[in-house]
Amino acid sequence: MKRLPGLINRQSAMGLHHSSSSRSGVAWVLLLICLWTLSFRAHGGGPRKLYIAYLGHVKHGHPDNVVASHHDLLTTLLGSKEGSSASVVYNYKHGFSGFAAMLTAEQAKQLAEFPEVISVQPSKRHTPTTTRSWDFLGLNHQMMGSDMLHGSNSGGEDVIIGVIDTGIWPESRSFNDAGYGPVPSRWKGKCQVGHDWGSKNCSRKIVGARFYSAGVPDQFLETDSLSPRDHNGHGTHCASTAAGSAVEAASFHGLAKGVARGGAMRARIAVYKSFWGLGFGNTATVLAAIDDAVHDGVDVLSMSFGIDENSFGVLHAVQKGITVVYAGGNEGPRPQTVRNGAPWAITVAASKIDRSFPTMITLGNKQQIVGQSLYCLGKNSSKSSSGFKGLVVPVSCAMDILNGTDVKGQILFCTMQPGDQDVFQQASQYVQDGGGSGVIFAQYTTDLSFTALDVCQGIACILVDLDIGKKIASYMDDASSPMAKIEPARTVTGKETLAPKVAMFSSRGPSPDYPAIIKPDIAAPGVNILAAKENSYAILSGTSMAAPHVAGVVALLKALHPNWSSAAIKSAIITTGNN
Template structure:
C-alpha cells in the first residue's frame, strides 16, 4: 500500500509474479524506424512560456526535429508537463533518447521507472484532540487546517466514505484552479466541498492494470483513501475494524480540503510519467501540501519545482528497514517520514492443550456468522518448514499451523497464511524475533487467525508440543484493544527504512517519524488497519496543513524546520527513542 505493502489485495507471491510479467518499463514497442521503444522522461527545466499551449508546442517542435515527422512526434508523446516545469514523457528508442539528451535545451532524459505506493488513537497519541485541535506546539490553533488544500497522489479516493463528509463546509476556495475529472464510476457530484478536485492518469499504464481498476479517480485499492482520510478526514464517531481500535476516526487537519490525483492502478502500478503529470497539475491547481506515500529511487525534479512554488511535499521513507541506507525520497527540500508505533496493541490470548495461556498479537475477529465450533481447541501442526516447497501437501484442514519466521519475512507470512486459508485451516501462529510487524496481509487472513508471538513464546509452544502425549491442541481467542503506557511507544518500526540516504549521504534522512503501525483509517465504506511509512506520511501532511493555516506566509523550509526542531526525542517514560532492529 503499504510502498503499498500495506494494502495489497492478494498474496505477495501473486503480486510479484504479476509485476515480473507485466512491468511496463520493460515492455517492447517497435518504432517506425526499427528498434524497441520505452517510455522516457525529458526534462527541460523552468517553463519558458506564459501559455501552456505554447509550452506543449515547443515540445512537439523539439520532437519533430528529432523524429523528422510531426505525426510521429504527436504519436510518441504520452504526457506534456507544462505548468510547474517543462518536459514531456514520450515513447522513444534508446538511440533516440541519447540523441534527444544532446539537444542544448534538454537538461536530462531518463527512463520512466516503476513506483509502488508505500485513525482513531494516533492523533490523540500526538496530542491533537479532535475537539480541541490545538497543541502546545501549534499554540492553540483550532482551525483544523481550514481551507488548506492537501493534494494526495495515490490510488484515488472513495468519496462516499463518512470520512469525507462535507457538512458545514463553505464554498470551495476561490484560488482553486483544479477540476473534477469524470470517469466510468465517477461523476461531477462525487466531488464536494471536501473533495474539491479529482484527476486520474491512465496514459502509459498497461491494460492489464487498468482492467482491474476503473478509469476514474475512484479508489478500488484502498491505499489512497486510507492516506487521504489520515491526513484530512472529517471526524467519524465509533469507527473500528470489526470492533478493534474503536474510537473517533479523523485526519490531522479535519477541515482541510482534499485534491485527488490518481496515479497508481490495480495492485499499485505507477511510474515516473504518471507521478510527474500529477505533480505538474497539482502545481497548476493550487494545492498547499502534497502527500506522496510511495517510493522513488531517483530525485524527482517535479518535487523541486513544487517546493519552489510554495508547496510543502511530504514523502514516505520506505518499508525496507532495518537495513541502513534503504531510505527512499532523500531529496533535501522534501520532508521524508519514518514509521513509528503508538501506544496501542492488540493482545490475543492463546491457550495450549496443557491449559497454559500465552499472549500474542493479531487483528483476529470472529464474524457474525461464525459457528461455535470455530472457537474451540484445534490441532496444532508444525511442518518441517513453512517454506512453500516443503509446506506444500501438508494437511491443515480445520487445524492451526505453527511457523517460525526470520525477522520481517513477509513472504512466509503471506504464503503460509494463504496456504492455510485455501486449505480450510483455522489459523497460523508465527514466531519471530519481534511482534513489531505490520499486519499487511489482512485479506489473506480473512476468516482465519494470523497471530504473532516472539521467540520466547514460540519456544514455550514448541516445548509444549514436544511434551504433548497426544495430538497437541491450541485455542485462539479474538484480539482485544489495549492502549496506554503498557505499550512501549513511540518506537520506530522495524520495517521502516533507515538512513543515511544512498543519494545524499550528507543529508540526515528520514527527517521525522510519525505513527505508521496499525493505523485505522477509511477504506471504501468501512475502516481498515494498515501499516507502513505510507500511513506515517499523511500524519505529517496533516500537521503541515495545520501549520499552513496558522502561518500562511511560512515557507516550506520554515514549516519543515518547525516540525523537525520541535519533535520529541524521548518516549513516554523519558527514555531515548528506540528503533526495531535485527538480533545481533
C-alpha cells in the same frame, strides 16, 4: 536469381535484356536495403519504451506554448509532427518543462544530446509503501489544535492537501462536507469524470479529482476503473488520515473503536489517482500528477510511495511553495534502505503508538500466552470455530517445503526472520486456500505486517515474539497431539504498550544516495492505523500511513503560518518533534 515482381514488370516494359535486368534487380534491392537501414537508424530501431525528458524550468508563458516546444523538439527527432503526436504520453507544462514519450533506446540517446534537454530517463515503476494516533500526538479532535500549534483551532481551514495515490472513495463518512464553506476561490483544479465518478462526487471537502491512466499496462487498468475512484483502499486510507472529517464510533470489527478523523479535519482534499490495481504506478503518471497539482493550487502534497531517484518534479513543487511529504519505505530494519531522500522534501518513518491488540492463545496443556493480531470472529462464526485446533509445524514455511502440508482445520506454526515478508504472505495464503484455521508467526518483533490484512481475511494471523515462539515449540515437542485455541483480539491503550518506537519494517537511514543527508526526517504513527476504506474502516500499517500524519500537521501549520516557507515548516516539525 529470383527477381522481385515489381522490378520484372518495370524492366520488361523498358525492353531490357535478361542480363541487364538481373543486374538492375540486384541494384534495386541493394538500394532499398540501404534506404531501409538509414531510416531504421534515423528513427531508432528496437522496441519503444516510456521515457521521461526533463527540460528544466518553464521557459514559455502559456502552457500551450510549452507543449508546442515539446512537439517541435520531437518533430526534429522523429521527422514528422504525426510521429511526435503519436509518441507523447504526457506533457509537463506547469511546475516544470518536460514530457513522457514512447521512444526507442536510440531515440532516447539522441534526444538527450539536444542542448535544451537536461536529462532523459526511463519511466520506472513505483508502488505504494485514525482513532488513537492523533490523540497520541496530542491533537484533541474537539479543539482541533494543540499546544504544539499554540492554540490553533482552525483544523487546517481551507488548506488544500493533494494526495497522489490510488484515488478516493467519496461516499465515505470521512469525507462528509457538512458545515464547509465554498471551495477556496484560488483553487484552479477540476473534477475529472469517469464511468463510476460524476461531477457530484467532488464536493466542498473533495475539491478536485484527476486520474492518469496513459502509459499504464492494460493488466492493471482491467482490475480498476478509469476514474478517480479508489478500488484499492490505499489512497482513501491515506486521505482520511491526513484530512478526514470526524466520524464517531468508527472501528474495524470492534477493534480500535473511537473517533476516526484526520489531523487537519477542516482541510480540503485534492485527489490525483496515479496508481492502479494492486498499486502500479510509474514515474510518468506521478510527474503528471505533480505538474497538475502545481497548477491547481494545492498547499501540501502527501505521497505514500517509494521512488529510487530524487524527483525533479518535487523540487519544482517546493519552489512553488508546496510542502511535499514522502513515505520513507518499508524495507527495514536494514540500514540504508530509506527511500525518497530528496533534502527539499519531508521523509517520514513509521512509529508505534500506545495501542495494541493482544490475542490470547491457550495451548493444549492449558498454558496461556499472548500474541498480537487483528483477529475477530465474524457475525456468522460458530463457537466451534474458536475452539481447540491441531497445531502443525513444518520444517520450513517456505512455499517449496510447505507445499503439500495438510492444514485443513488446523493452525500452522512458523518461525520467521526479519524481512521474511514473502514467507508471511505465502504461508497465510496457503492456510486460507487449504481451509486452515490460522497461522502463528514467531518473529523478532510483534509489529503487525503492513500487508497483513491483504492475506489474513477469514483466518487468524497471530504474531508472537521469539521467546513465546520457543515456548510453543517446546510444548509441541512434548505433546503427542499438540493443540491450541485462539481468542479474538481486544484493544488495549496506554502505558502497557511501549511507544513511540520505530516499527521494525520502517526503512532506516542514512540515505544510500546521499549519506551526508540525515534521513528519514521525522517518525510518525504508522502501525495499526484505523482509517477509511470504501464505506467502512480498516487497520493498516506502513510508512504510507505515517506520511499523511505529517501532511496533516503541515496543513495545520500552513493555516496558522500561511507565509512560512516549506523549509520553515520542515524545520518547525523536526525541531519540535519529541517522544
